[in-house]
Amino acid sequence: MTNEKPLLSMKGIQKDFLGNRVLEDINLDLAQGEILGLVGENGAGKTTLMNILFGMPVIQQTGGYKGTIALDGEEVRFSNPNAALMAGIGMVHQEFFLIPDFSATENIFLNREVTRYSLLVEIFGDRLRTLDKAAMNERVVQVIKELGVNINPDTLVSEMPVSYKQFTEIAREIDRAKIKILVVDEPTAVLTETEAEALLAVLKRLAAKGVGIIFISHRLHEILNICDRIVVLRDGKLIKDISSGQSDVKSIASWMVGHEIGDFAFHHTENHRKTENFLSIDHLKVLMPGEAVKDLCLQVHEGEILGIGGLAGQGKLGIANGIMGLFPAEGSVTLKGKSLKLNSPLDAFRAGMAFISEDRRGIGLLLTQSIGLNIAFPLMQVKGGLLKKIAGLFTWEDKKKIREITSSYIERLDIKCTGPDQSVMELSGGNQQKVCVAKVLALSPQILFASEPTRGIDIGAKHLVLSVLREINEKEGTTIIMTSSELGELRSICDRIAIVNEGKIAGILPAEAPVEDFGLLMLGE
Amino acid sequence: MKPKYSLKGALISNLVPIVFLMFAAFAVPMSGLSIPYLLHEMISRLARDSLLVLSLVIPVLAGMGLNFGMVLGAMAGQIGMVLVVDWGLGGMPALLVAALLGTPISIGLGYFCGYILNLAKGREMVTSYIIGFFMNGAYQFLLLYCMGSIIPITNPELLLSRGYGIRNSMDLPNIRQVLDRLVSVEVFGMDIPILTFAVIAVFCLLIVWFKTTKIGQDMRAVGRNRAVANGAGIPVEKTRILAIIISTLIACYGQIVSLQNLGTINTYNSHEQVGIFSIAALLVGGATAENASIANVFVGVFLFHLMFVVSPMAGKNLIGDAQLGEYFRVFVSYGIIAVSLLLHAWKKRHEMLERRLLENDGKE
Numbered sequence: 029m030t031n032e033k034p035l036l037s038m039k040g041i042q043k044d045f046l047g048n049r050v051l052e053d054i055n056l057d058l059a060q061g062e063i064l065g066l067v068g069e070n071g072a073g074k075t076t077l078m079n080i081l082f083g084m085p086v087i088q089q090t091g092g093y094k095g096t097i098a099l100d101g102e103e104v105r106f107s108n109p110n111a112a113l114m115a116g117i118g119m120v121h122q123e124f125f126l127i128p129d130f131s132a133t134e135n136i137f138l139n140r141e142v143t144r145y146s147l148l149v150e151i152f153g154d155r156l157r158t159l160d161k162a163a164m165n166e167r168v169v170q171v172i173k174e175l176g177v178n179i180n181p182d183t184l185v186s187e188m189p190v191s192y193k194q195f196t197e198i199a200r201e202i203d204r205a206k207i208k209i210l211v212v213d214e215p216t217a218v219l220t221e222t223e224a225e226a227l228l229a230v231l232k233r234l235a236a237k238g239v240g241i242i243f244i245s246h247r248l249h250e251i252l253n254i255c256d257r258i259v260v261l262r263d264g265k266l267i268k269d270i271s272s273g274q275s276d277v278k279s280i281a282s283w284m285v286g287h288e289i290g291d292f293a294f295h296h297t298e299n300h301r302k303t304e305n306f307l308s309i310d311h312l313k314v315l316m317p318g319e320a321v322k323d324l325c326l327q328v329h330e331g332e333i334l335g336i337g338g339l340a341g342q343g344k345l346g347i348a349n350g351i352m353g354l355f356p357a358e359g360s361v362t363l364k365g366k367s368l369k370l371n372s373p374l375d376a377f378r379a380g381m382a383f384i385s386e387d388r389r390g391i392g393l394l395l396t397q398s399i400g401l402n403i404a405f406p407l408m409q410v411k412g413g414l415l416k417k418i419a420g421l422f423t424w425e426d427k428k429k430i431r432e433i434t435s436s437y438i439e440r441l442d443i444k445c446t447g448p449d450q451s452v453m454e455l456s457g458g459n460q461q462k463v464c465v466a467k468v469l470a471l472s473p474q475i476l477f478a479s480e481p482t483r484g485i486d487i488g489a490k491h492l493v494l495s496v497l498r499e500i501n502e503k504e505g506t507t508i509i510m511t512s513s514e515l516g517e518l519r520s521i522c523d524r525i526a527i528v529n530e531g532k533i534a535g536i537l538p539a540e541a542p543v544e545d546f547g548l549l550m551l552g553e
Numbered sequence: 554m555k556p557k558y559s560l561k562g563a564l565i566s567n568l569v570p571i572v573f574l575m576f577a578a579f580a581v582p583m584s585g586l587s588i589p590y591l592l593h594e595m596i597s598r599l600a601r602d603s604l605l606v607l608s609l610v611i612p613v614l615a616g617m618g619l620n621f622g623m624v625l626g627a628m629a630g631q632i633g634m635v636l637v638v639d640w641g642l643g644g645m646p647a648l649l650v651a652a653l654l655g656t657p658i659s660i661g662l663g664y665f666c667g668y669i670l671n672l673a674k675g676r677e678m679v680t681s682y683i684i685g686f687f688m689n690g691a692y693q694f695l696l697l698y699c700m701g702s703i704i705p706i707t708n709p710e711l712l713l714s715r716g717y718g719i720r721n722s723m724d725l726p727n728i729r730q731v732l733d734r735l736v737s738v739e740v741f742g743m744d745i746p747i748l749t750f751a752v753i754a755v756f757c758l759l760i761v762w763f764k765t766t767k768i769g770q771d772m773r774a775v776g777r778n779r780a781v782a783n784g785a786g787i788p789v790e791k792t793r794i795l796a797i798i799i800s801t802l803i804a805c806y807g808q809i810v811s812l813q814n815l816g817t818i819n820t821y822n823s824h825e826q827v828g829i830f831s832i833a834a835l836l837v838g839g840a841t842a843e844n845a846s847i848a849n850v851f852v853g854v855f856l857f858h859l860m861f862v863v864s865p866m867a868g869k870n871l872i873g874d875a876q877l878g879e880y881f882r883v884f885v886s887y888g889i890i891a892v893s894l895l896l897h898a899w900k901k902r903h904e905m906l907e908r909r910l911l912e913n914d915g916k917e
Binding site: 110125126127128129130134138139140141143146154155156157158159315356 | 762765766767768770771773774777778781782784785786787906
């Protein structure tokens with residue numbers, strides 16, 4: 029299948045985001061008619077690599093990239109996605125780039141409509157050309173036939189099954205004049221098995237016609253099934269470039285996840301009391317867009333640190349958000365035999381739970397308010413603490429006590445600020461996160477949900493946040509349920525780790541379990 | 554997809570006109586007004602207001618909701634009319650010159666309005682409402698102070714006694730119903746203004762044709778999903794501005810047609826209620842902030858004005874107090890906007906929840 033001259037050749041690609049190296053010396057070739065599988069964990073650099081290929085504005089805005097891209101042997105450097113499209117590179121988005129109320133034809137031809145001349149063009153310009161529906165429908169029928177599927181051109185996208193939407197996207201890409209390369213980003217994630225099979229067949233047919241395909245997926249058996257070659261990225265580096273015949277699911281999983289354990293290997297203590305039925309989550313459903321939880325069951329022991337891992341979009345973040353009442357949830361959650369009222373944040377707090385949100389700036393903090401108020405607010409609201417009565421009638425915030433408490437947390441967590449009255453907005457990300465931690469510490473919760481507590485903060489703050497979590501777990505016996513996309517971090521601090529896949533628990537392993545096992549669970553293998 | 558709900562769905566989506574039709578069926582006999590009289594009134598009012606209401610259709614197509622910015626077009630039309638009266642023009646030439654004068658003003662105002670609405674995406678309705686208020690100030694400044702002082706007004710009868718500023722109201726003796734009467738047919742003793750309806754029909758056809766052009770398709774795409782349209786390379790902001798300009802222009806001509814039908818200008822009031830009444834009429838016709846058709850325009854104008862004519866008399870005959878009917882009329886015109894917006898918001902939330910549920914189930 030391979031030609032001497034590669035269709036696409038990326039050489040020495042390097043990209044920094046604000047001083048963070050996200051891609052390092054990536055060399056990648058794609059031959060005509062070849063299907064290349066691109067795999068890697070979230071944040072491994074797949075998206076950035078594709079953004080570079082497409083000349084997405086975000087790349088230029090952050091300082092461009094180093095290295096060269098050659099298409100058909102000629103060096104190219106696209107300054108915008110349109111230029112990439114013109115050069116024959118198409119992309120099928122993971123989230124559908126379709127207008128639901130438009131028909132298949134209208135979507136396929138969006139802004140590329142076949143038009144006819146009308147007299148008013150002379151006065152008002154080309155946008156007054158009239159649409160030639162018949163010609164468009166004819167071409168759509170042809171393209172759809174090429175794909176080997178059966179879609180009525182007049183069907184509204186909103187009335188199509190998911191796979192048809194996917195086909196519509198592909199049809200749009202291949203209808204462009206001279207498609208050479210098609211990038212498909214997790215196309216099967218939303219499809220049922222039979223739909224996925226049909227899609228893979230379509231991709232194979234396209235490849236047979238000479239189109240080079242870059243196939244991004246987390247479903248390794250699909251990758252092995254249709255790809256000629258597999259490239260594994262991890263932490264911005266190209267780890268493996270291997271023909272699919274020479275690899276298997278297990279080795280790909282271990283290349284993806286890697287063997288390094290995070291820098292903060294804590295000593296695992298076995299001091300937690302393994303009370304059964306401490307917190308039990310039964311058939312939990314959470315309607316969190318992009319992180320939906322579907323029928324999830326989980327038992328949490330008292331005094332443990334339970335890690336929740338999994339790939340983005342599989343629902344790991346939905347668990348804490350659902351239980352804490354931030355997104356609509358169904359199912360039952362019982363704490364020490366008492367059933368918890370769902371969809372009510374206040375009840376969740378009153379039951380002794382607290383939450384460090386992954387959305388620090390949106391949900392975690394009152395950005396324009398002082399550090400003091402941020403730390404004191406939940407305490408005042410939930411427990412009525414830090415309040416004093418004036419003349420036995422009015423409750424007033426106790427400013428003096430708030431300052432005292434805040435100062436103690438500033439010292440304990442090493443929050444770099446000018447004092448308790450500084451507004452949280454002015455702090456760095458790491459220090460903001462420390463305020464979030466102080467806020468939940470002040471509540472001294474029985475159960476603490478920590479969602480991505482170290483995301484986007486520097487190494488020092490990371491270490492401090494993790495040690496504080498460990499400390500309250502050991503000293504105060506707080507049960508912690510920590511969600512993170514960094515497996516290394518989870519393994520360094522947790523007792524057990526539950527992996528979420530497609531909204532359900534795929535399995536629970538002790539933190540010491542081999543890294544490939546986690547990788548396999550994440551991929552739902 | 555969901556045949557089970559289709560009857561219920563059809564009822565819900567046409568709920569507003571159905572309610573009004575039922576109400577009219579009750580109020581018409583109560584009012585004691587004769588059917589020929591009502592028919593005559595309706596024809597006259599359809600000729601008067603349809604074009605104004607029609608101006609709202611294009612912005613809805615472009616996803617900009619119900620555009621109160623049409624008031625700007627009405628102002629432009631009125632400025633044209635004032636100048637034409639001052640210059641002593643009459644008959645059809647007067648209307649044409651007024652339209653010619655109003656055109657650049659409405660394009661300018663429409664561009665301004667569209668530009669601001671681009672800064673307030675998703676809150677177009679309230680923003681355009683406030684722009685209407687704001688521009689009303691500019692309009693008053695222009696007519697109350699500039700005309701007769703900076704802008705020469707030769708006809709002293711138009712001016713306030715202090716020497717500058719236009720009078721509160723003016724008659725249009727040479728313009729009154731010139732368009733309506735130029736070509737009209739008498740049917741059962743009613744004058745039917747054929748030419749006016751022809752003008753309205755031409756604009757309807759233009760809108761229908763417009764929808765089949767590239768720009769019309771772009772507008773629909775922008776209205777349905779800005780992000781996708783933008784991703785496909787459609788100039789979203791330009792398209793939105795264009796939608797508002799077209800709306801402002803049609804409103805300008807609509808106001809001119811409406812004024813010639815009435816035969817008088819309430820210099821400082823005529824344009825003000827045009828926005829509320831037109832939007833209420835469109836909503837009564839079954840349109841929403843996201844969907845409006847030409848049929849909605851005519852059904853709406855008909856039902857809204859039927860209520861307008863009938864309810865004071867019905868109130869008088871029912872309770873012996875015409876005032877009550879008047880109250881009802883005002884209550885209805887504002888209430889209907891509130892109720893349809895509420896219904897709309899409720900429907901949208903309902904749909905969103907359903908979609909999320911579907912997503913959840915679909916992925917399993």
